Amino acid sequence: MSTSNRREVLRAMAVAGSVGAALAVGSETAQATAPRSRSPQTQPPLPYAPDALAPAISARTVDFHYNKHHKGYFTNLAKLVTGTPLASASLEEVVLASAGKAEMKAVFNNAAQALNHNLYWQSLTPKGSAPSDALAAAIIRDFGSKAALEGELTKAAVGQFGSGWAWLAADAGKLKVLATMNADTPLTQGMTPLLVIDVWEHAYYLDEQNRRADYLTAILPLLDWAGASLRF
Template sequence: MAFILPDLPYAKTAFGDVISEKTFDFHHGKHHKAYVDKTNSLVGDAGLTGASLSDVIKAAKDKGNKGLFNNAAQIWNHSFYWLGLSPEKKTPNADLQKKIDASFGSTEKLCAALKDEAVGHFASGWAWLVLDGDALKITSLHDADTPLVHGLTPLLTLDVWEHAYYLDYQNARPGYVDALLANAINWDFVAENLDGKGVSRADQQG
């Protein structure tokens, strides 16, 4: 079996001006697909045919196989990113809100910290909300790097590669981040990930 481009969990027109259909056409249909195609071309030579995507990522990291790691991790990061977005405005449930308040004081302060991390991240990469032990933390990782290889439980990510926002926001990364945080975060998915479920939902078998 080969890795596949997963379907989006919503219509490409669902977000209106927040994320345009054209952005989904390029970001999901071209960029994400290119990572899938490249991973499939590399995984056999690495002796990892049939392994899960997360296992390919970890093995590629351990073996220093940068090409396979970068492409496989980008499949996973993008799949996780799509799941963390919702065209319907949501709010954190009680358990998640308790965690947020303990670590940040409020959802508004969490979002402000995540925005600072996303906007301040230099060049390409991802801003992450993660669970580190019992505490929620915010970090950013460069290029294709992922919490899967750092002992962290990913809860939410914002893609800050330029291809994620340039068609809609040009060079205004803060506007893109503001629009997502105000209108498009799937807090139900974030809550699910407190038990590590998001890892399995973004994973797939090769």
């Protein structure tokens, strides 16, 4: 981490006073409703073997995605926050403390990308799964059917211009589908992310080249609705 970047982080945190104070100057909506989970600033293990999602996602893609891209965000974040009050914060706290602050853009990008990827791997499971009764009822209430919800997720993912994410999130109990650019996350909008689909090209290019729609078709049966139910 360069001396100038370290000064930027320390200056931003000095204004906030502490991690808690930094969160207090963020979005009022996010403060009121965003979950305060304690995801550590260490990369969690994959929840399945690298080849477990094949043929939808090859072991080669999983290995490259997890061990290069995902790991790289944790490595970069550690360099940025070492020696600052954020070094002991959870990923969620770092994301909320740095969101919208130009001087902490690099911190936000790496923390949010680390956190987003954590959820991406948790959003998939080798044989797929079914939602709980509570989530299934909410899906019917807000989308009419699970198929309609999957259609909205596909539309959001395929329609996202450039790099980003397609999300299913809960906003005060109501389900919403949305897309975000780059490292952005519904967490900063006070929502609870339930499922996410990575539409950065590194998520699918080795398998599908530029055919993002084919990637969506392949992974929809692998979505872990049981995991989303627990987060819901």
